[in-house]
Amino acid sequence: MNKRIEALKTFIWNREHHAFRIAPEKLGLDHLCDRFEEEGVVPIERSARMLRALLEAETPIILEGETIVATRTITRIPSIFTEGEWAEIKKHHTLHERGTVSNISPDYEGILRDGLGLRMRQIEERADDPCLTGDQKQFLQAARECIEAVQDFILKYQECARRAGMQDLADILTYIHSNGPQTLHQALQLLRIVHFVLWESDCYHNTLGRFDQYIYPYYKADMESGRITREQAFDLIEEFFLACNKDSDLYVGMQQGDNGQSLVLGGRNQKGDYLFNEVSEMCLQASYELNLIDPKINLRCDADTPLEVYKLGAKLTRRGLGFPQYDNDDVVIPGLLQLGYTAEDAYNYVVAACWEFIVPGNGMEIVNIDALSFASVVSAATEHLGEFDTYEAFYAYVDSRIKAECDRITKAHDHLYIVPAPWMSMLMCGTIDRARDISLGGNTNNYGVHGTGLSTAADSLAAIKRLYFEEKSVSLVELMDAVHHNFKGHEALQERLRNEAPKMGLDEEDPDAIGSALLESFAEGLRGKRNERGGIWRAGTGTAMYYIFHAKDLPATLDGRNAGEVIPANFTPSMFLRQKGPVSVMRSFAKQPLKDTINGGPLTIELDDSIFRNEETVEKLAMLIRSYIRLGGHQLQLNTLNKEDLLDARKHPERHRNLIVRVWGWSGYFVELDECYQDHIINRIKYTL
DSSP, rough: HHHHHHHHHHHHHHTTTOOOOOGGGGTTTTHHHHHHHHHHHOHHHHHHHHHHHHHOOOOOOTTTOSSSSSOOOOOOOOOSSHHHHHHHHHHOBBBOOTSSOSSSOHHHHHHHHHHHHHHHHHHEEEEHHHTOOOOOHHHHHHHHHHHHHHHHHHHHHHHHHHHTTTTHHHHHHHHHHOOOOHHHHHHHHHHHHHHHHHHHHBBBSOOBSSSHHHHHHHHHHHHHHTTTTHHHHHHHHHHHHOOOHHHGGGGGSSSSSSSOOOEEEEEEEETTOOOOOOHHHHHHHHHHHHHHHHHHHEEEEEETTOHHHHHHHHHHHHOOOOOOEEHHHHHHHHHHHHTOHHHHHTOOOOOOOSOOOOOOOOOOOEEEEEEEEEHHHHHHHHGGGOOOOOHHHHHHHHHHHHHHHHHHHTTOOOSSSSOOOHHHHTTTTTHHTTOOOOGOOSBBBOOOEEOHHHHHHHHHHHHHIIIIIIIIOHHHHHHHHHHHHTTTOOOHHHHHHHSSOOOTSSSHHHHHHHHHHHHHHHHHHTTTTTTTTSOEEEEEEOOTHHHHHHHHHHHBBBBOTTTOOOOOBBBBBOOOOOOSSHHHHHHHHHHSSSSHHHHHHHHEEEEEGGGOSSSSHHHHHHHHHHHHHTOOEEEEEEEOHHHHHHHHHOOOGGOTTTOOEEEESSSGGGSOOOHHHHHHHHHHEEOOO
């Protein structure tokens, strides 16, 4: 890290740029929705007008040492609807989260290739069609207005740079006002503005997609022409990464840090070429040096990925960043093909805000629309345990309840409303040809459902199978009395269930097979169903924040868990597992039908930081990661933790501002998390190698 980047990082880390921020109400922007209602402005035009108003109100700020600009000065994005209008919308529609476009991956490659000028000409040519409907004309007009607003925003920064005597930067901004970039610096500057405006347009969890693939051609051209050195290119990438952290505290999420700024590196194409390149390597190096939470890195890999690549990733794990997350092409691509994705889309997959697999440019997919609680289904089914004479008959009942829950979920999200997003639409494939906003659907419109509490459910069923049906060592009365009374008076049974009963993660046949059966029931429950937008439903192995929500009202369970006690996050073994090393865990969790549950959801393993005493450990960890991929695991994330540091951070947060942890599918600063998430992280099992 050179002195310029280091000084810029210090300025941003100390939040000195926050002095430029201003609330929208002080700018008179919080009442725009009232004016829209009075004037009867249609929603898509409201979105365009709000974006223009916000970009006009933004003060151009160039921080000392910056060469890639755009700093957010407006603290909040106002709604285009009044409270009364939202209430009316909710009477007739369902909403996903905030009701705005989120968690999709734009076609950054396309906008960098075309530039804003060509995109504007495409809109104007489409607008000449005399057969357009009124709605289509409104969409194209809103899209045109968005591009004009962004171009004016660029000119505002261009003038600011010129006045500051930064002619090189002014020239870059002048060029990208209308043209597709030709150099790495131009590409990163346009990308920064495009990404900045996505947040300003009230879209959120905006990913960065296959950053190394669409940026590499600009790097390569610069290197071949001698315009730039590798060191200069690296400085630009570090500066772009810094920019991702500049305003991220203003980006919405369940917790601070849950902002969706993920990117994907590497992977293979349909020809079998491995695509990890010099930009990929520089991204990993930049993350290591900067030691910040954004952007979150995903590393696409397969059985033949070189060990050196895993070693680069393992160094970030040692650093404690909680990423890269590893995504296995050998499982993901066949899984997506099996679901009906085209080969082009399947090989081009990226990762959404956390772990869900999505297609850049094409997908208006809602991959976290709901969650099924395996633990709740099994807990409720246990109340009917006495009605069955065999485990097989009891599991058939569990299977029926999972499928009934799938039916409920798939019917709960009809009449969906999403706020129009004309700027995001300009970054998605096919929207101009269709003259239709992306909020109404893209080329693919699939929905994803998380599956929570898998190991809690599998371990409970494994205990029932062995202790009740096979050994007959515990009676029905004792089992039911124990869970109904939260194990009070049944402490010996609880200890037995926690520490002696079968568990996923020990590489044992029964619990692992039960886990597989639960996932297959889930996949079958969604298979063949279509949502109202014509998309499919995808089952997954992630939990998101539901590992907290679903545990709160969950009664005591027959894995020995007390009522209200936490369940594991993601695709993870029980919190009661007595296991020092991660190898058997990896073996257990690679056995599952992961191609059938390809919405995503990683095996999450916490490592005790004491393992990183020497460089040999980095290589050992790299070999371990490679082993999991070769075993057939679909996704892996690793968290390096020190319990004493975490406890001290609770007492003295001011000493640990930069303590980074992996929460569920993203990395954040430990001291900024709610207490329930801090508690969960502190109590997770820490493995050694």
